[in-house]
Amino acid sequence: MTIRKVAILGVGLIGGSLAAALKRAGTAAQVVGYTPGDDAQVARALGHIDSASASVAEAVSGAAFVVLAAPVPTLPALLAEARPHLDAQAIITDCASTKRSVVEAARQALGDAFLRFVPGHPIAGSERSGPQAANPDLFRDKRWLLCPLDSTPTQHVEAVSRLLEPTGARIDLLDAQLHDRIFAEVSHWPHAVAFAMAAAIAGGELADRAIEFSGAGLRDTSRIAASSPTLWADIMLDNREACLASAARFRERGEAIIAALEAGDRDALVEIFGAASRWRSRLA
Amino acid sequence: MTIRKVAILGVGLIGGSLAAALKRAGTAAQVVGYTPGDDAQVARALGHIDSASASVAEAVSGAAFVVLAAPVPTLPALLAEARPHLDAQAIITDCASTKRSVVEAARQALGDAFLRFVPGHPIAGSERSGPQAANPDLFRDKRWLLCPLDSTPTQHVEAVSRLLEPTGARIDLLDAQLHDRIFAEVSHWPHAVAFAMAAAIAGGELADRAIEFSGAGLRDTSRIAASSPTLWADIMLDNREACLASAARFRERGEAIIAALEAGDRDALVEIFGAASRWRSRLA
Numbered sequence: 001m002t003i004r005k006v007a008i009l010g011v012g013l014i015g016g017s018l019a020a021a022l023k024r025a026g027t028a029a030q031v032v033g034y035t036p037g038d039d040a041q042v043a044r045a046l047g048h049i050d051s052a053s054a055s056v057a058e059a060v061s062g063a064a065f066v067v068l069a070a071p072v073p074t075l076p077a078l079l080a081e082a083r084p085h086l087d088a089q090a091i092i093t094d095c096a097s098t099k100r101s102v103v104e105a106a107r108q109a110l111g112d113a114f115l116r117f118v119p120g121h122p123i124a125g126s127e128r129s130g131p132q133a134a135n136p137d138l139f140r141d142k143r144w145l146l147c148p149l150d151s152t153p154t155q156h157v158e159a160v161s162r163l164l165e166p167t168g169a170r171i172d173l174l175d176a177q178l179h180d181r182i183f184a185e186v187s188h189w190p191h192a193v194a195f196a197m198a199a200a201i202a203g204g205e206l207a208d209r210a211i212e213f214s215g216a217g218l219r220d221t222s223r224i225a226a227s228s229p230t231l232w233a234d235i236m237l238d239n240r241e242a243c244l245a246s247a248a249r250f251r252e253r254g255e256a257i258i259a260a261l262e263a264g265d266r267d268a269l270v271e272i273f274g275a276a277s278r279w280r281s282r283l284a
Numbered sequence: 285m286t287i288r289k290v291a292i293l294g295v296g297l298i299g300g301s302l303a304a305a306l307k308r309a310g311t312a313a314q315v316v317g318y319t320p321g322d323d324a325q326v327a328r329a330l331g332h333i334d335s336a337s338a339s340v341a342e343a344v345s346g347a348a349f350v351v352l353a354a355p356v357p358t359l360p361a362l363l364a365e366a367r368p369h370l371d372a373q374a375i376i377t378d379c380a381s382t383k384r385s386v387v388e389a390a391r392q393a394l395g396d397a398f399l400r401f402v403p404g405h406p407i408a409g410s411e412r413s414g415p416q417a418a419n420p421d422l423f424r425d426k427r428w429l430l431c432p433l434d435s436t437p438t439q440h441v442e443a444v445s446r447l448l449e450p451t452g453a454r455i456d457l458l459d460a461q462l463h464d465r466i467f468a469e470v471s472h473w474p475h476a477v478a479f480a481m482a483a484a485i486a487g488g489e490l491a492d493r494a495i496e497f498s499g500a501g502l503r504d505t506s507r508i509a510a511s512s513p514t515l516w517a518d519i520m521l522d523n524r525e526a527c528l529a530s531a532a533r534f535r536e537r538g539e540a541i542i543a544a545l546e547a548g549d550r551d552a553l554v555e556i557f558g559a560a561s562r563w564r565s566r567l568a
Contacts, residue, residue, distance in 0.1 A: 123499045143497070178493075185490050186498045190481060190505045192541050195560040197477050200533040202563030206469045209462075211566050213427070214470045215407045219567055220504040221474045226564040229557035233550050240545055247542050249484040254538070257476050258531050261524055266517050273513030276479040279486030280510040282495050283503055 003028040003163065007063035009056060009078050011035055011043040013126060014095045015069030016134025018167060019048040024136045025166030034059035035070070043131040057085040065163050068094035068102075071231055072238045075102055079109035086113055093120045093160050097183060098239040099147045099176040118160045119147040119176060121183075122169060129228050140168035147176040184242030189250060191224050191232050192243065198225035287312040287447065291347035293340060293362050295319055295327035297410060298379045299353030300418025302451060303332040308420045309450030318343035319354070327415040341369040349447050352378035352386075357518045359386055363393035370397055377404045377444050381467060382523040383431045383460040402444045403431040403460060405467075406453060413512050424452035431460040468526030473534060475508050475516050476527065482509035 006022060008015045011033035022028050033040040033049040040052035053059035060066050060082045068075055075096060086092070092113065096102045099119050106117045124142040126133055144164055148157045161171045174182075201210045201222075210218070236243045253272060260268035290306060292299045295317035306312050317324040317333040324336035337343035344350050344366045352359055359380060370376070376397065380386045383403050390401045408426040410417055428448055432441045445455045458466075485494045485506075494502070520527045537556060544552035 123497070125499070125501070142499075182490055182493050182497050185485055185488060186494045186502045190502050192545075193477060193481050193538070194505055195557045196538040196541055197474060197534060198560035198564045199556050200530070200537045201469055202559050203537070204469060204530075204533050206466055207563060209466050210470045211563075213407065213466050214567055215409070215426075217409070217508045218470045218474050220507050221478055222560075222564050222567070223504050224501045225557075225560045226567075227557075227561065229554045229561050232557055233553035236545060236553065237548060237550060240548070244542070244545055246484070246488075247545070249488050250481060251538070251542070253483045253487070254477070254480040254535070257480055258528070258535070261476075261520060261528055261531070264521060264524070266521060269517035269520065270513045272483050273479045273509075273511075273516055275486050276482035276506075276509045277511065277513050279491060279495075280482045280506050283498055283506070283510075 003064050005030040005032065005063040006065045006067065006163070007053070007059040008033045008049065008067045008069055009035075009059060009082070010068065010070030010074075011039050011049060011131055011134075012069070013129045013131075013133045013138070014122060015067065016043045016046070016048045016131040017136060017138035018067060018069065018095075018122075019043065020134055020136035021139065021167045023048065023050070027166050032059050032063070039131050043134070046131055046134070048131060048134055056081040060085045060087075060090065062087055063090055065160075066090055066092045068092070068096070071234055072096050072098060072101070073234045076105040076109060079106055083109055083111065083113065090116065091156050091159050092117045093146075095120060095122055097121060097187065097235045099179045101238045103147075103149065103176050115151065115153065116156055118152060118156050120160065121145045121147070121179065122167075124169075129231070137168070142169050144169035144171050145174045145179060146171060147174055147179050149176070180239050181242045181245070184239050184246045188232075188236050188239055188243050189246035191227060192236060192247065193250065194222050194225040195232070198222045287348050289314040289316065289347040290349045290351065290447070291337070291343040292317045292333065292351045292353055293319075293343060293366070294352065294354030295323050295333060295415055295418075296353070297413045297415075297417045297422070298406060299351065300327045300330070300332045300415040301420060301422035302351060302353065302379070302406075303327065304418055304420035305423065305451040307332065307334070311450055316343050316347070323415050327418070330415055330418070332415060332418055340365040344369045344371075344374065346371055347374055349444075350374055350376045352376070352380070355515055355518055356380050356382060356385070356522045360389040360393060363390055367393055367395065367397065374400065375440050375443050376401045377430075379404055379406055381405060381471065381519045383463045385522045387431075387433065387460050399435060399437065400440055402436060402440050404444065405429045405431070405463065406451075408453075413515070421452070426453050428453035428455050429458045429463060430455060431458055431463050433460070464523050465526045465529070468523050468530045472516075472520050472523055472527050473530035475511060476520060476531065477534065478506050478509040479516070482506045
């Protein structure tokens with residue numbers, strides 16, 4: 001069955017890629033996008049969406065699905081703006097990297113429609129951003145997590161799962177609070193570490209030499225430090241508590257390495273590196 | 285002109301790959317390998333070398349080139365063992381990731397032959413190790429740095445450059461002391477950071493969940509944490525002073541990020557992340 005209209009609020013890398021996947025599959029009669037800036041026009045020009053809406057109201061009117069794919073700090077205002085124009089049956093989902101704060105914002109903003117809100121998080125991305133970086137295969141064989149509340153009717157979760165089918169992503173369910181702790185550990189804090197490493201090199205006297213002599217190791221280790229500074233500042237602040245818990249564990253291991261180096265304690269280094277190496281070897 | 289014999293002391297990933305490149309090119313009549321353990325037999329079985337020597341003495345006897353490709357801490361003893369059996373014209377080079385300590389060890393061990401020692405460092409590697417991971421294209425289009433001393437005759441540097449031609453590496457010259465500072469910054473300390481990150485996750489209560497939910501970001505950022513713990517402990521201890529200088533800069537940026545997160549200071553985060561992102565974007 002064809003979906004009549006999908007509204008995507010935010011059509012950068014994530015929203016644009018979802019739109020492109022829906023357009024290619026032809027599962028929705030109309031895919032519209034809204035952004036406050038120029039991204040929607042660019043996404044339109046690239047063919048990711050059928051039309052760029054002039055307002056949130058225009059975008060969500062008559063839409064069977066409303067997908068929030070804008071930066072985390074903008075979501076409360078977007079939800080409030082969308083609320084009065086939502087179709088009575090519209091199902092709302094989001095793509096934010098953090099889930100607890102979005103759930104709270106939706107609870108505040110959506111009223112009765114909160115029952116039709118299915119929090120989501122596609123586990124895909126790139127250090128690139130914007131609609132130019134979007135592609136319909138971004139989510140293929142990646143996970144797309146849905147974090148419904150106990151009160152969320154199963155049929156709405158299933159509806160979002162069907163909507164996402166053309167992306168080729170694997171849909172999995174996860175508790176929102178556990179989600180935020182896990183992603184602080186595997187994504188948010190690792191971004192902070194990569195930023196810290198690149199910033200330290202950038203601020204040192206060997207910054208230019210480091211560009212010249214970097215190998216695959218530094219290239220991989222620092223890749224995500226090319227990510228959007230504002231996007232990641234907002235994600236980490238939004239998930240601050242869990243990020244600080246991950247930071248504390250990281251700091252403790254980093255200080256142990258420095259202490260072992262200072263003391264010339266080879267056994268201590270080998271023990272820390274060994275624990276790291278054994279764990280990392282489990283990552284396919 | 286065909287080289288009569290090349291002796292490679294240590295035929296793991298690096299030595300095995302060099303041997304395989306020489307064998308494939310046919311520029312040496314004989315490529316022999318020596319290791320105290322089984323690696324040389326494995327390298328022989330894989331066809332990387334013509335024969336596995338039973339001793340350092342046997343390996344280096346009559347060799348026009350002696351290449352040290354064994355772990356850093358073993359190099360002083362290897363050099364001392366090789367010394368009495370070196371051909372009077374033999375040119376010696378090494379592949380260690382640090383240069384100052386190897387130069388000192390060679391100065392101590394080699395006597396007159398120190399003039400024929402050309403310190404080297406191929407900028408290629410893998411988180412894998414051992415002769416099984418070796419391949420003749422490991423160095424293709426990568427840099428191979430040579431760090432001759434002021435006293436090293438140019439003809440010996442040129443001879444090593446010609447020896448390495450079949451690897452497809454680009455030969456560049458670099459001062460040994462500057463080399464060690466640069467590589468602390470772009471390789472040694474980044475390995476410590478990756479080890480610290482993986483060890484922190486491995487030691488946390490989400491270690492298993494992190495395996496399940498990791499994306500490309502963590503995979504890339506932690507890739508080099510799968511590297512050999514003893515190899516990297518030895519490299520960092522060998523280049524301790526420079527590593528601690530890199531560590532200090534990194535710690536300062538990491539602590540600034542934690543402080544900004546604690547204070548909810550978005551501007552401070554964006555500034556640090558921005559400096560990181562601008563620098564990283566210069567890495568092709």
